[in-house]
Amino acid sequence: MGNRPLEGIRVVEMATFIAAPCTARFLADLGAEVIKVEPPMGDPLRYTAVNEGRPLDQKENTSYDLENAGKTCISLNTKSEEGREALEKLLATADVFICNWRQSPLKRAGLDWDTLHEKYPKLVYGYVSGYGEKGPDKDLPGFDFTAFYARGGILGPLRDKNSLPMLTVQGFGDHQVAxxxxxxxxxxxxxxxxxxxxxxxxxxxxxxxxxxxxxMLQASQYGADSTQYPMERWKLGNPLVLCYETADGQWLQIAMPQYDRHYPILMNAMGYPELADDARYYPQKNLIPNREEFSAWITAEFKKKTCDEWCKLLDANDLPYAIAQEWDSLLEDKQAWASDCFYEMSYSNGNKRTLVRPPVLFDQMGLPPYERGPYLGEQTKDILGELGYSAEAIDELIKSGAAIDMDPALRD
Structure with a gap:
């Protein structure tokens, strides 16, 4: 496929799980040649099916494909002299190196920035860290559950004060980092x-x-109770940006950040024109001491109509909202399909699954092909051959365990 901006760029990735591999996957979508270097056991993401309620089937690995589509894979034992030599030959051809190892193992392996920059001064080094490269906790292991959700101020503060912390969604922080x-x-x-x-x-x-x-973190420095998370929902400074339950048990998120502009429109639309200029609730500065009372009232009002009735009412008055979708309905969302959020992947075992595209689209480039992620060692022989190894030398590397070929059982 022509007209992709990174054609001719080679990316070498030595990374596991989600964030760093997702970065390399996006670069592959942009046309870069991305070579994923995996150890003999492979990226652990190949084996997380149970976490995600999927069958463990390397021919249908939606999680791995999401983060590794469009790449090739060479599997090397870089702890061996021969495997490390092959890695160095590969790095010498690269424009970009992507990695997420912790700093101590990186330095012991001679794959840290200073070492590689001295050898390959043109190389761009993209590095994902849990907590950064400086400070007392720079060497801690980091996952999005811990470094992003918990310590990053999402899991504890961003909940109703009387509720449990949210159920974290794997990969949420990783994809933003990517x-x-x-x-x-x-x-x-x-x-x-x-x-x-x-x-x-x-x-x-x-x-x-x-x-x-x-x-809101910055705003919290001023001490207003509407910024001191976690809080009871009625303490929020603007109740018109909350999610409300409807008569049929669905949840409707309204978004009216300009309270003084939207409040009168909403009150008239709801059939309460007398409240449109009620001094207890309008303008917004008058609402603050009356938030609990207003919150109880509007919560009860939303439970009087079904979600469909509310949607029609809000649409008629051009008021912004969205239904809080669950995943079954999201997978069938017509807007998501029309705007190319999804791709239907056909697997060699006969199954079809809906996969998600990265959220950056280009008009001139068009949609990149969605190719499954490579099997472990699928292109080991091809990449070694391109690096100048003879067929005999490649066979010897595989025989010694310095390089790993693809499992023959995975051949389509």
């Missing part, structure tokens, strides 16, 4: 092509979460 890193890597790649000098791009789960909540 796109943050992609932005940085693309900027560094542009610089490298202009100047011949690579750069070290670092994105952490912790910092990304803090960035995500930064608007």
């Amino acid at each position: 796109m943050n890193l992609a932005a940085g890597v693309l900027a560094a790649l542009f610089k490298a092509k202009m100047t011949g000098e690579g750069d070290h791009v670092v994105v952490s789960l912790f910092h990304s979460a803090i960035w995500d909540i930064s608007l």
Whole structure:
């Protein structure tokens, strides 16, 4: 497929799980040749099916495909002399290196930024960290459950004070980190092509979460009770940006951040014109001491109509809202399909599954092909051959365990 902006760029990835591999997957969508280097046992994401309620089937691995579509895979034992030599030959051909190892193992392996920059000064190094590269906790293990949700200020504060913390969704923080890193890597790649000098791009789960909540985190410094999360929902400064339950048990999120503009329109639409200029609730500065009373009233009002009735009423008055969809309905959302959020993947075992595309689309490039992620070691022989190894040498590397070929059982 022509007209993709990163054609001719080679990315070497040595990363596991979600965030860093997702960055490389996005670069593959943009046309880069992405070579994933996996250890003999493979990326652990290949084996997380039970966590996600899926059958463990390498021919139908939706999680792995989501983060690794469009890549090729070479499997090397880089702890062996021969495997490390093959890795160095590969890195010498790369424009970008993507990694998420912790710093101590990186330095012991000689794959840290300083070492690689000295060898390959044009190389752009994209690095995902749990907590960043400086500070007392820089070497802690980091997952989105911990570094992003918990320590990053999402899990504890962003809940109703009387409720349990939310059920975290695996990959939520990772995908945000991935796109943050992609932005940085693309900027560094542009610089490298202009100047011949690579750069070290670092994105952490912790910092990304803090960035995500930064608007209200900053505002909390002024001490208003409407910013002191966790709180009871009625304490929020604007009750017109909350989610309300309808008569048929659905939840409707309204979004009217300009309270003084939207409040009179909503009151008239709901059939209470006398409340449109009620001094207890309008303008917004008058609402603050009366929030609990108003919250109880509007909560009860939303339970008097079905979700469909509310949708028609809000549509008729051009008031913004959305139904809080569950996943079954989201997978069938006509707008999501029409706007190319989804792709139907056909697997070699005969099954079809809905997969999600990265959220950046290009008009001139068009939609990139959605190719499944590579099987472990699927292109080991091809990549080694391109690096100059003879067929005999490749066979010897595989025989010694320095390189791993694909499981023959996975051949379609």
